[in-house]
Amino acid sequence: MKSIIALIVVVIAAAFWWLLLDSRAPESADDVFDIAAYRALIADDVDLPSNINIEIVGMDEAPKFATETGGGFSKHALYYTAIQIVSPTEKTVIGGAVDDLTATAILQSDNASFDASAYDRLKESYASADQIFITHEHLDHVMAITRHPAPETFTDKLRLTAPQVESLPLFAPASGLSPALASLTPFEIAAPMRIASGIVVAPAAGHSPGSLVFFVRRDDGQEYLFIGDIVWAMSNIDHLKTRPRLLQYLFFEPDEDRKQVLRQVRALHDIAARKPDLVIVPDHDGAYLRNLIDQGALGGTFQ
């Protein structure tokens, strides 16, 4: 009898570790993000971006253990955001964030809020944008696009990859997906690519099949790497951790490529150590993003 109880305890402990605690990044992953190659693609660019702005469309909180294995029970501030990159000759917008219905549907805490004015500014920003991208095809990154009242006014500037385009029907409004979005021609990207003065996009499948990262150099030389949801919290990069398996199984369809995400986390950890001046920007880390705004690394609203 004792041995049966011992066996049950071992099985439960193993399952707990596997689902909630295991998060082993590889020893190295130097080939994942080639910053030197990104720099080379924009080395001769003029009219570099002068302003990089963020809209915070919604705020919420989640327990730290949901964003980082072994992260504990403290609250972590999550923002729902989009980015605008402004150069003297062009504007690039990255992101579609959440609408109010989605913010309510995925609400995690009593402290959640939605900023209708910020959401309106995001929708309106597509009119003056030259190109529109998303970091990836998840529900909290697409809604200002799929639920925009007139997406046909900006589909010619929309650069969505094939996995991103395929996901759009999931996020349609009640009236159905706009024909202009349903017939969108996918943006082809197989390798890092310069997309505008001072901006490079690179494929980064893992968190989702259509995940991208964006490397940007501002006109004062400040460089940025926008990493979408590779991590929700910058502490994951410090601690070489990803999300718990249990959460991945519950929330992501299709599942994350966990092995690839852990390679990316290792790569970002090493890049952060080697290039401390590079500003790494995840989409959701509230306190960290607030600090970037306070420091002037990001403008606090679109222009």
Ligand SMILES: [Zn+2]
């Ligand atoms: Zn995501």
